[in-house]
Amino acid sequence: MGWLGRDVITVLDFTREDLEVLFTEALNMEKYAKSRLDILNGKVLALAFFEPSTRTRLSFETAMLRLGGSVIGFSGTEATSMAKGENLADTIRMLDSYANAIVIRHSLEGAARFAAEVAESPVINAGDGSQNHPTQAMLDLYTMWREFGTIDGLSIGILGDLRYARVVNSLIQALSYYKVKLHLISPEPLKPRRELLEFMSSRGMAYDWTDDPYKAIGDVDVLYVVRIQRERFPDPMEYERVRGAYRVDLKLIERAKPSMIIMHPLPRVDEVDFAVDSTHHARYFKQAGLGVPLRMALLKLILGGDHE
Amino acid sequence: MSSKKELIISKIRSGVVIDHIPAGRALLVLRMLGITGREGFRVALVMNVESGKLGIKDIVKVEGRELTKDELNLVALVAPTATVNIIRDYEVVSKFKVVVPDVIEGLIKCKNPRCITNQQREPIKSRFRVVSREPLKLVCDYCGTIHDLGDIEKSLGIT
Numbered sequence: 001m002g003w004l005g006r007d008v009i010t011v012l013d014f015t016r017e018d019l020e021v022l023f024t025e026a027l028n029m030e031k032y033a034k035s036r037l038d039i040l041n042g043k044v045l046a047l048a049f050f051e052p053s054t055r056t057r058l059s060f061e062t063a064m065l066r067l068g069g070s071v072i073g074f075s076g077t078e079a080t081s082m083a084k085g086e087n088l089a090d091t092i093r094m095l096d097s098y099a100n101a102i103v104i105r106h107s108l109e110g111a112a113r114f115a116a117e118v119a120e121s122p123v124i125n126a127g128d129g130s131q132n133h134p135t136q137a138m139l140d141l142y143t144m145w146r147e148f149g150t151i152d153g154l155s156i157g158i159l160g161d162l163r164y165a166r167v168v169n170s171l172i173q174a175l176s177y178y179k180v181k182l183h184l185i186s187p188e189p190l191k192p193r194r195e196l197l198e199f200m201s202s203r204g205m206a207y208d209w210t211d212d213p214y215k216a217i218g219d220v221d222v223l224y225v226v227r228i229q230r231e232r233f234p235d236p237m238e239y240e241r242v243r244g245a246y247r248v249d250l251k252l253i254e255r256a257k258p259s260m261i262i263m264h265p266l267p268r269v270d271e272v273d274f275a276v277d278s279t280h281h282a283r284y285f286k287q288a289g290l291g292v293p294l295r296m297a298l299l300k301l302i303l304g305g306d307h308e
Numbered sequence: 309m310s311s312k313k314e315l316i317i318s319k320i321r322s323g324v325v326i327d328h329i330p331a332g333r334a335l336l337v338l339r340m341l342g343i344t345g346r347e348g349f350r351v352a353l354v355m356n357v358e359s360g361k362l363g364i365k366d367i368v369k370v371e372g373r374e375l376t377k378d379e380l381n382l383v384a385l386v387a388p389t390a391t392v393n394i395i396r397d398y399e400v401v402s403k404f405k406v407v408v409p410d411v412i413e414g415l416i417k418c419k420n421p422r423c424i425t426n427q428q429r430e431p432i433k434s435r436f437r438v439v440s441r442e443p444l445k446l447v448c449d450y451c452g453t454i455h456d457l458g459d460i461e462k463s464l465g466i467t
Contacts, residue, residue, distance in 0.1 A: 087429045110424035110450025114432055129422050131451055195452050 003301035007116040008124040011134045011170050016177035023142050025297035026290070033293040038068035039305030046099035047073030048091065048115075049126070050082075050106045055266060056126045056136070059291035060103050063299055066292070072099060092118045100303055104128075122302050130164045130232050136265050137170035139294045143287040144222055147261055151175070157183040157216045159246060160226035160271060162192040164233065167265045168226055169196055175205070182207035183216040187245040189238065190228070213246060217255050223248065223281075225264045227271050249273040253281055263287050317352040323371035325393040326383060331356050334366035336386040336466060340415065341370070341379060349373045362389060377404070382415065384408040385444075386464060408444065412436045416446070416455070416463045423451040 045064040049057050061071045074080050082091060088111060095102050096119040104115050105126040112125035127133040144151050162168050162184055184192065184207055191209065200207060210216055225248055233239040248262060248271060264272055264284040276282055329337055334353045345351060349372040359365035380392050384406035394402045414433040418425050425434040436446035446455045
């Protein structure tokens, strides 16, 4: 189906082949990630961040600027008319008339799909509630692909908040296109939701679950760590009960394969010890860095920038 | 139709007869069809009458309003056993058993309070895809939350 003019609402809107086109393009874009490639001159990208973000917003912004385009938008709703009570639909309609594409992050689930129904321009979901974060999953798979040259055959441990973290949802959806071994590791109350478990079984994905990272660490090629999503807990007491329940430290990674890499979508709170940063296992900062070429590739494919 | 039933309501000239509704669900059937009684056309309701198939059942008759098959299939959510008879000039011109449609819009409220469809001030209607009919399972098209029969009945006010 190709990428031109497409909305990016969930990873499942795309095929494995689409993802591989994106990865090849991202590899190509790495050459320009610190320079400039004027292929989106005159195009405007709207960043509608109703929820906080550092990496996703800035990497989209950087990507658009590196491609020669411009960026408009807001981060937080205080300085916009939403503070006066304007709704999402009207805000999106306005951005749609100003920009060539819209990147949206919102705290409510399904907000990005709704925005895509309202807007004529392509809408890119940069995170909606605890539902989806497709471009993060694309970046995560790209990082694995860059590191190992393949995704098929990898053993992947996902450690942390499997219940509320949208990146976990999107990552597992994306991994469903590949033959991987999945170890899910979380405290009992943060096990995946029924929707995700049913998705995995509908796709025939094999996985095991444990609450003890020591049991899985020796087998994994990738340890993907997510923080506990404090802001998504309906009950703060529930958060207090699981807070600090897991931690990746030097003691844990002693038992890992030498080639094992640790990924994290960031921000981290206390689930990865700072001492781990200087080990050869740490890839989370590199992963975040790849966010720019990956999003350059995405914008190029969607907005149709041509270059030699 | 037996003469016993005709004692209760007479035949209709043209419209729809929805038969084999589980007893006590006739009002919900009207709600599924969006019929409030204020539209002006004639509606007849029979509740708790004897049925060979169901023991007791409800029947709804609507006269003077054309209902599409898609509209009528929504009845399956609350009355999976219902059969529909389309009547023209006192004759049954078609008869079918309702089936839950593939997509259900606007009727059911998503149980996820953080779903965009539960925002009051957005021009949005709920939309569910049917992923299984037996057992009934719907998925919110916006937030992906799975709804079982119990959730659907709760949303529709069936206890």
